[in-house]
Amino acid sequence: MNQYMSLKDHVYNYISQKINEGSLTPNEKINEQLICEELNISRTPVREALIQLATEGYLENIPRKGFRVRPIDENKAIEFYMIIGVLEGLAAYNAVDYITSKEISYMKELLISMDKAIDIELYDDYYKIQTVFHNTFVNICNNEELIRLINQLKRSFIRQTYINKESDNLYEILKVTNSEHKEIIKLFELKDKEKLRSYIRDVHWNTQNAKFDSI
Amino acid sequence: MNQYMSLKDHVYNYISQKINEGSLTPNEKINEQLICEELNISRTPVREALIQLATEGYLENIPRKGFRVRPIDENKAIEFYMIIGVLEGLAAYNAVDYITSKEISYMKELLISMDKAIDIELYDDYYKIQTVFHNTFVNICNNEELIRLINQLKRSFIRQTYINKESDNLYEILKVTNSEHKEIIKLFELKDKEKLRSYIRDVHWNTQNAKFDSI
Numbered sequence: 001m002n003q004y005m006s007l008k009d010h011v012y013n014y015i016s017q018k019i020n021e022g023s024l025t026p027n028e029k030i031n032e033q034l035i036c037e038e039l040n041i042s043r044t045p046v047r048e049a050l051i052q053l054a055t056e057g058y059l060e061n062i063p064r065k066g067f068r069v070r071p072i073d074e075n076k077a078i079e080f081y082m083i084i085g086v087l088e089g090l091a092a093y094n095a096v097d098y099i100t101s102k103e104i105s106y107m108k109e110l111l112i113s114m115d116k117a118i119d120i121e122l123y124d125d126y127y128k129i130q131t132v133f134h135n136t137f138v139n140i141c142n143n144e145e146l147i148r149l150i151n152q153l154k155r156s157f158i159r160q161t162y163i164n165k166e167s168d169n170l171y172e173i174l175k176v177t178n179s180e181h182k183e184i185i186k187l188f189e190l191k192d193k194e195k196l197r198s199y200i201r202d203v204h205w206n207t208q209n210a211k212f213d214s215i
Numbered sequence: 216m217n218q219y220m221s222l223k224d225h226v227y228n229y230i231s232q233k234i235n236e237g238s239l240t241p242n243e244k245i246n247e248q249l250i251c252e253e254l255n256i257s258r259t260p261v262r263e264a265l266i267q268l269a270t271e272g273y274l275e276n277i278p279r280k281g282f283r284v285r286p287i288d289e290n291k292a293i294e295f296y297m298i299i300g301v302l303e304g305l306a307a308y309n310a311v312d313y314i315t316s317k318e319i320s321y322m323k324e325l326l327i328s329m330d331k332a333i334d335i336e337l338y339d340d341y342y343k344i345q346t347v348f349h350n351t352f353v354n355i356c357n358n359e360e361l362i363r364l365i366n367q368l369k370r371s372f373i374r375q376t377y378i379n380k381e382s383d384n385l386y387e388i389l390k391v392t393n394s395e396h397k398e399i400i401k402l403f404e405l406k407d408k409e410k411l412r413s414y415i416r417d418v419h420w421n422t423q424n425a426k427f428d429s430i
Contacts, residue, residue, distance in 0.1 A: 051263045082309075083302070145272075145295060
């Protein structure tokens with residue numbers, strides 16, 4: 001355990017990781033006692049981590065019933081897509097003023113790596129690289145609250161489960177998604193703030209794709 | 216105390232109200248022991264409420280130092296304005312498809328009430344009515360997550376303190392703001408989704424006004 005990390009943060013990471021990797025499933029009740037035993041800690045930091053996870057949207061807190069993993073149905077996924085679309089659109093819009101040629105070159109490298117990962121069906125690698133790709137421009141938007149909010153929403157919503165989905169057309173879907181990443185780079189190079197904002201909002205986070213992230 | 220409200224929620228309301236009304240001030244340390252005594256409750260629900268308030272952005276949790284009221288400087292206020300601008304713009308964009316003539320009439324009544332409140336310098340009343348005005352269209356955007364997020368951001372950020380500010384030009388500022396409310400109603404009547412979205416984002420939540428909400 002990281003010695004600078006609070007017990008609450010340790011429990012937070014422990015539970016959120018279980019949710020993200022799918023070993024805690026939608027609607028599953030959180031067994032507080034079991035977590036206390038597994039981590040050999042008292043109830044207080046566990047309760048604190050559960051409150052934070054519920055506030056962020058990972059869990060539902062049902063009065064007198066305790067905490068459950070919040071399911072993300074297709075309708076809920078559409079709601080998140082719309083929100084992340086406008087927020088990431090804003091981040092990109094602002095990032096145009098700060099992005100350097102070095103960062104654009106880095107995004108181009110990531111684009112090639114993502115393409116290779118899709119080709120050899122290493123979807124787990126693709127997922128990790130696309131996270132880095134998006135973070136590259138989000139992190140330079142010069143708005144700390146926006147960065148924090150985008151990360152929080154993505155954490156509570158996107159649960160890596162699609163990687164494990166046996167989808168016939170996952171290859172095709174990711175190829176299209178990666179062609180969109182290429183367009184995003186192009187719009188950064190053109191410094192076309194307006195088009196970049198609407199492209200990310202209306203095309204890249206098109207709610208048509210939300211069904212792939214509902215679980 | 217509401218018998219259906221958890222102790223944690225009770226503490227949450229108690230502290231957030233103190234922050235909003237200004238009796239807990241920016242950078243002030245939260246005295247956990249004092250709250251336990253004032254509400255005659257144990258430390259656990261107080262800790263839980265503090266974690267939620269920190270997750271939502273009301274408080275800062277400084278390791279080994281405890282919780283403090285987060286100050287909102289002008290730069291931070293600008294960050295919030297940009298975020299709320301795009302989110303409320305999205306809400307209004309979507310609400311155009313659902314708004315009824317009854318709701319538009321209601322917004323027109325609120326507009327008149329706000330104008331009267333400004334004229335007789337009842338800025339506290341103005342503040343309450345403008346909240347109802349914005350909620351009228353936000354609540355019909357058909358996106359629960361968006362409604363939840365907008366409310367959370369506004370709660371943690373806008374702290375009614377401007378009402379108490381001795382500002383020479385508060386009258387003029389609010390007159391302009393209310394003329395913007397009039398324009399918002401007009402764009403709803405015209406069902407001009409695109410213009411409504413950009414008007415709310417770029418004019419009504421213009422970051423030039425953020426200085427009035429920094430504390």
